[in-house]
Amino acid sequence: MRLYLNASDWQLAYGLVLGIFISxxxxxxxxxxxxxxxxxxxxxxxxxxxxxxxxxxxxxxxxAFLFGPVGAPLALLGGLVGLVLxxxxxxxxxxxxxxxxxxxxxxxxxxxxxxxxxxxxILVTGGCFAAIRMVWxxxxxxxxxxxxxxxxxMTSGKAQRFDPSTQSVGRMPFVPAIATGVLIYAGxxxxxxxxxxxx
Numbered sequence: 001m002r003l004y005l006n007a008s009d010w011q012l013a014y015g016l017v018l019g020i021f022i023s024x025x026x027x028x029x030x031x032x033x034x035x036x037x038x039x040x041x042x043x044x045x046x047x048x049x050x051x052x053x054x055x056x057x058x059x060x061x062x063x064a065f066l067f068g069p070v071g072a073p074l075a076l077l078g079g080l081v082g083l084v085l086x087x088x089x090x091x092x093x094x095x096x097x098x099x100x101x102x103x104x105x106x107x108x109x110x111x112x113x114x115x116x117x118x119x120x121x122i123l124v125t126g127g128c129f130a131a132i133r134m135v136w137x138x139x140x141x142x143x144x145x146x147x148x149x150x151x152x153x154m155t156s157g158k159a160q161r162f163d164p165s166t167q168s169v170g171r172m173p174f175v176p177a178i179a180t181g182v183l184i185y186a187g188x189x190x191x192x193x194x195x196x197x198x199x
Contacts, residue, residue: 126177130177
C-alpha cells in the first residue's frame with residue numbers, strides 16, 4: 001500500500017502508535033505480571049502495517065525510526081531478528097516468553113538493523129534495573145548466584161537446578177526496562193548517535 005506521508009507526519013504517527021503499545025504492555029506487565037498475546041500480535045501487525053505505508057527507504061538500511069517506513073518485508077524480518085536475539089535468554093529462563101515476543105513486535109517497528117542496536121540498549125537497561133532491584137530488596141547474593149547459574153547453563157548447555165521456595169528473588173517486570181531502553185535509544189538516535197551494528 002502506498003500512502004505517502006511527509007517525514008514529520010510519519011514520525012509523529014509512528015511515535016504515538018509505538019508509545020501507546022509500549023505503555024499498554026508496561027501496564028499489563030506491572031499489573032498482571034504478563035503481557036497478553038493479543039496485545040503483542042496487534043503491536044506486531046501495527047509495526048508491519050506502518051512500515052508498509054510507504055515505499056522502502058532502500059539506502060537507509062532499516063533505520064525506520066529516523067528515515068521513515070522500511071516496507072513490510074523488512075518489518076517482518078525485524079520481527080524475526082528481535083525474536084531470535086532474546087530467545088536464548090528465554091531458553092535459559094532468564095526472560096519470560098512475553099518479553100521475547102515483545103522484542104519481536106518492536107522489531108516490526110524498527111526493522112532488522114535498528115533492532116540489534118536497540119536490543120543492546122535494552123539489555124544494559126535491564127541489567128541496571130535488576131542491579132537496583134536486588135540491592136533494594138536485599139537479595140544481592142541470591143541474585144548473583146542466579147546470574148552465575150544462568151551463565152553456566154548458557155555456556156554448558158545444561159540447565160541448572162532451581163528451587164523457587166528457597167532461591168527466588170521474585171520476578172522483576174521486564175517490560176518497563178524494555179520501555180526505558182526504547183526511550184534511551186530513541187533519544188540517542190534522535191541526537192545523532194549511530195547504531196552500534198551497521199550493515
